[in-house]
Amino acid sequence: MKPPKINVILIGLGRIASKLEKDPYRKKPCTHMGVISSPWGKKNFNFISGYDTKRETCEEFAKTWKEQAQVLPKELPSGFVFPNADLAVVATPSLTHGFFAKLCMASGIKHVLIEKPVAMDAKEAKSLERMAKAKGCKLWINHERRYHPSYLFVKNEIGKGSFGVLKSIRASVFTSAKNPGIAFSKFGGGPLLHDGTHAVDLIHWLVGKPKLIHASLERPKKGFVETRAFANFRTKNQVEINLDVSGGREYFQFELDLHTDSHRIICSNDGFQFYRSIPSKLYKGFHSLQSYLPKGFPKPEVSNAFLGIYSEIVNVIQGKSKHMEGTIGENVQILESIESIYRFPK
Structure with a gap:
């Protein structure tokens, strides 16, 4: 029996979410919506809605993809929740990654893909890790080169x-x-x-x-x-x-x-x-x-890197695999390495 399609929402409708798909030189799909709307994506996903704080961005998105896009108020009302979905993609500015990831988990969404960096510092990333563990949520962070076939080849050959x-x-x-x-x-x-x-x-x-x-x-x-x-x-x-x-x-x-x-x-x-x-x-x-x-x-x-990370997400959600690359725990360590450079004595 064919598994049901995965209901997905997209938060943030800018460059990596949608607009870069118009770049004539990039290998397609090269955005989140490009994957979701691809022939492969349509077989696996049911797109519910996009969200952005800019009205013109929502209008452009809706015109480009013929999909629903909703304007988010810059100050969300108390008790705001996103609709029930299997997967949320957070592609907002970096400063808001942690906020929207937590809001998705609080809304009952069990799988969240977050653009890099996952947070502005390791402390915030650790709080995301704790919340994900408490709510039984799985978080991915989009360091897409891990899924690029050429990088995978190099890593595997070095390992051997x-x-x-x-x-x-x-x-x-x-x-x-x-x-x-x-x-x-x-x-x-x-x-x-x-x-x-x-x-x-x-x-x-x-x-x-x-x-x-x-x-x-x-x-x-x-x-x-x-x-x-x-x-x-x-x-x-x-x-x-x-x-x-x-x-x-x-x-x-x-x-x-x-x-x-x-x-x-x-x-x-x-x-x-x-x-x-x-x-x-x-x-x-x-x-x-x-x-x-x-x-x-x-x-x-x-296949390119964007299809790679989404394929992994589909396999995990459908119970075909438990393997996850770029986990929240690994990204806590990545931010710790970056912060060690900022803190190094002058």
Whole structure:
């Protein structure tokens, strides 16, 4: 017997919820509503309603998707609850992630997908973890690269030892914002929290929670969040990790540069590159790195990361699997790593 469709609501109807689906260059689906409205999504989900505090955003959403969108008052009335649903997706601004996630759980919704970062600090994330445990709720946080076939391939091959022993990771997240908005204001958290969280998540995913050795921050003026964050971590297995997150660039780049004792793997928004050690043709008795494509590396047309996380959610809700990536507990640790950089002695 075919399982019933999953009733879903979407809270926050902006870029990652809906608007980025209009980007002609992005692999589709690339938004929450893009997944829910895809042929696969329509087989698995029953969309109830979208919610946003901006009327024009609700009107644009309703026109684009031919679905219901309701305007939320900026000050919700006492006792407000969302309608009964199997799944709620929280895609609001970062400052409100914790508030709306708690409101969803208080409304009786048992499964909640929250955009990154799950909260503004580890303390708030821990309170979400406690509430989820008390109410028997399951929380996902959308660090979608965990579900990307290419990143999964690299992680699995490193785990099997196919690329040798991991020695170091250089992670860089550079953004193109020249006129910074909320991500660079004193109210919204800096690039480390908003964009660097993806890199910190992948580091935790690959090697576990590392220990901070050194960190430095650059701030435009006192009282404002950083415009650049640099940190050096080390794992128990002596893997050295360098993290550089900053804005003010003429380009956007997300990259992990992994070095093992015999390979180099570059994981980037611009693509993946693989190198392996071979006898050098330039220096007798030495080895050099030569580019190659490892067997089994996923082709570009395979399912993307957004479909991956939603597939996992469907399987858990339908009782087909208990496996969950990027749990609230893991995200508490991610925020603790980020906060350790902010707190590092000057």
